[in-house]
Amino acid sequence: EMFTSMLSVNQAVSAERKLIDHLIIYIEHEAQRLEDIKRFFSRVTSLHDGIYNEPSDPIANPIAAFKLVKRLKSEWLNVVHSTEAEENIKVLREDYRRMESSLPKLEDLRGAAHGLMRLQDVYNLHVESLVRGHFQQISDPVDFYKLSVSDMLSGDDCFLVGKVAYDLEDYYHSVLWFEEAVRLFRGTEWSPENEGTLEDALDHLAFSHFKEIKNQLKTWITSPHRRCFFQADLNSKTGNISHALSLSRELLLHDPMNRRVHFNVEKYEKLLNENLPATSSGLTLKRPDGIYLRTRNAYEQLCQTKGSQPKHFENPSLFCDYFTNGSPALFLQPIRREIISLQPYVVLFHGFVTQAEAKNIRKYAMPGLRRSVVASGMNQATAEYRISKSAWLKESAHEVVGKLDQRITLVTGLNVQPPYAEYLQVVNYGIGGHYEPHFDHATSDSSPLYRLKTGNRVATIMIYLSPVQAGGSTAFIYANFSVPVVQNAALFWWNLHKNGQGNVDTLHAGCPVIVGNKWVANKWVHEYEQEFRRRCSLNPEE
Ligand SMILES: O=C(O)CCC(=O)C(=O)O
Numbered sequence: 001e002m003f004t005s006m007l008s009v010n011q012a013v014s015a016e017r018k019l020i021d022h023l024i025i026y027i028e029h030e031a032q033r034l035e036d037i038k039r040f041f042s043r044v045t046s047l048h049d050g051i052y053n054e055p056s057d058p059i060a061n062p063i064a065a066f067k068l069v070k071r072l073k074s075e076w077l078n079v080v081h082s083t084e085a086e087e088n089i090k091v092l093r094e095d096y097r098r099m100e101s102s103l104p105k106l107e108d109l110r111g112a113a114h115g116l117m118r119l120q121d122v123y124n125l126h127v128e129s130l131v132r133g134h135f136q137q138i139s140d141p142v143d144f145y146k147l148s149v150s151d152m153l154s155g156d157d158c159f160l161v162g163k164v165a166y167d168l169e170d171y172y173h174s175v176l177w178f179e180e181a182v183r184l185f186r187g188t189e190w191s192p193e194n195e196g197t198l199e200d201a202l203d204h205l206a207f208s209h210f211k212e213i214k215n216q217l218k219t220w221i222t223s224p225h226r227r228c229f230f231q232a233d234l235n236s237k238t239g240n241i242s243h244a245l246s247l248s249r250e251l252l253l254h255d256p257m258n259r260r261v262h263f264n265v266e267k268y269e270k271l272l273n274e275n276l277p278a279t280s281s282g283l284t285l286k287r288p289d290g291i292y293l294r295t296r297n298a299y300e301q302l303c304q305t306k307g308s309q310p311k312h313f314e315n316p317s318l319f320c321d322y323f324t325n326g327s328p329a330l331f332l333q334p335i336r337r338e339i340i341s342l343q344p345y346v347v348l349f350h351g352f353v354t355q356a357e358a359k360n361i362r363k364y365a366m367p368g369l370r371r372s373v374v375a376s377g378m379n380q381a382t383a384e385y386r387i388s389k390s391a392w393l394k395e396s397a398h399e400v401v402g403k404l405d406q407r408i409t410l411v412t413g414l415n416v417q418p419p420y421a422e423y424l425q426v427v428n429y430g431i432g433g434h435y436e437p438h439f440d441h442a443t444s445d446s447s448p449l450y451r452l453k454t455g456n457r458v459a460t461i462m463i464y465l466s467p468v469q470a471g472g473s474t475a476f477i478y479a480n481f482s483v484p485v486v487q488n489a490a491l492f493w494w495n496l497h498k499n500g501q502g503n504v505d506t507l508h509a510g511c512p513v514i515v516g517n518k519w520v521a522n523k524w525v526h527e528y529e530q531e532f533r534r535r536c537s538l539n540p541e542e
């Protein structure tokens with residue numbers, strides 16, 4: 001599950017460095033092997049260019065005759081049947097196999113591809129620009145983030161992303177990515193490391209287009225991967241047969257004997273004749289709903305913009321101040337508080353941790369990082385909608401964690417001693433890592449959050465332990481604002497109303513990280529022991 005944390009992804013760099021070392025040894029051995037063969041080749045060729053070219057008997061003496069016979073019966077045999085190449089590749093394969101546990105798995109490749117598609121969707125990114133290493137929105141062709149070192153995707157890279165979508169029958173994404181694959185494959189030579197070819201990409205793109213077909217089709221078409229008959233979806237509303245047809249024809253130029261494609265071409269032609277006016281019209285791809293999320297539009301809008309956050313001084317009740325919370329310990333060094341929202345109450349404490357503290361917390365968390373889970377009924381489970389790894393840090397294990405607890409108590413006035421608060425949860429996001437809209441508090445009586453037996457999560461303090469170059473804001477969906485990551489700051493909010501009910505306006509999310517390695521730490525404070533620190537009220541508004 002490497003793809004779920006950027007820390008793990010970064011560790012793969014050293015794995016690849018080792019592979020490079022193995023490959024160079026292989027290349028040296030193979031180069032030596034070819035050198036040896038070339039020496040033999042030169043020796044034999046020079047004989048044929050030299051003495052064997054004599055008009056009179058070239059093999060007049062027994063020595064030459066012996067050498068010719070010996071070469072043909074022994075030397076050529078040894079060259080032709082040499083196992084050196086197999087031995088060399090065997091060593092390389094063994095080296096690779098030994099490293100396999102530290103290398104990404106298929107689920108990582110899929111997860112990374114999903115991460116890219118997630119960024120494409122949530123930020124409305126233009127795929128062709130993304131392929132060139134530019135982050136541009138479809139609606140605005142200006143880079144909203146410029147990479148210092150730009151990395152481009154190859155035809156084969158795009159083919160693999162398309163294939164991940166295709167295998168899930170998500171033809172919206174597969175069309176967009178196979179189109180890029182076809183475009184890029186057209187201009188490039190074959191490479192041994194590639195998974196796909198131009199023909200594969202054409203084949204898959206044609207079929208993806210076909211699957212998006214608009215009008216009622218009653219026919220059979222064969223799909224490239226299943227090699228079986230496939231009945232067109234009668235209810236399918238979008239699609240373009242003429243695209244599928246021209247792609248299949250192009251494919252036949254490369255692979256004229258492919259009977260399956262011939263069959264499909266015939267069918268496409270027939271369909272076009274039958275349904276000409278409707279099916280040859282332009283196609284509008286529709287994004288699949290994926291996992292249904294009622295708030296998807298609002299969420300994506302808030303990841304792209306700050307939402308309704310007021311401009312400077314527009315709303316005097318939202319201000320910044322030096323805050324002591326009446327604690328003598330903060331008089332000399334008050335904390336810089338920025339009130340972001342009153343309903344729900346959300347504040348940002350700037351400089352809540354020092355750079356060194358953040359670094360240490362990240363370091364202590366590293367060995368304990370595991371795939372993050374979410375509440376699922378009475379238990380906990382991993383989920384597509386939360387892509388990160390997290391670790392729990394006890395205040396007793398490291399001095400800095402204890403110090404942080406004390407600071408939280410000074411600034412919020414809350415008791416964060418266990419079991420009245422959970423241990424510090426340190427989170428590292430993965431490729432396109434995110435946490436879709438959720439509540440931190442329990443919304444059902446059977447939630448595993450009640451296992452501490454100290455009530456619900458009354459408040460959240462979330463500390464940003466790293467900067468992020470692009471993306472990764474914290475979005476409050478119903479409250480309609482988002483907070484971009486501020487390194488070393490802590491975001492605080494009450495999850496519950498003063499009457500103990502969950503405040504639905506705290507529905508929030510961690511937007512997908514575009515560029516950067518996002519770390520946060522969560523402290524969840526429970527209701528018990530806070531009775532005198534946050535008074536009850538029967539007013540459901542408070
Ligand atoms: O990372 C974020 O911005 C939000 C994280 C969050 O909501 C959580 O971990 O519960």
Ligand SMILES: [Fe+2]
Pocket residue numbers: 438439440508
């Ligand atoms: Fe949360």
